[in-house]
Amino acid sequence: MPVPLAKVFAAAGEGISRVIRKPPMLARGQLHFFQWQVRADSSKAQRELGSTPTPLEDGLRRALVAMGLLS
Known part of the structure; x- marks a missing residue:
């Protein structure tokens, strides 16, 4: 999605969300x-x-082992 269109979408979405x-x-x-x-x-x-x-x-493997989620 082009950035200008995304900005319009975000601004409109904030208004609607209110x-x-x-x-x-x-x-x-x-x-x-x-x-x-x-x-x-x-x-x-x-x-x-x-x-x-x-x-x-x-790094992910070490973290999962440290958390006990992987052996």
Whole structure:
């Protein structure tokens, strides 16, 4: 969906949500958050703390094992 159309949809949805007293499907703040393109950079932690990044799959596996959800 084009961003200008999404902005109209979000604004209209907020207005309708006030009338029907239910949360909007997409609030303008949520749309703004979705548009925010950011990338994490761990280079400072690697450089200053000697940290090494863990691949996503390994990190998830370790977390699930620690929670007792995976053996």
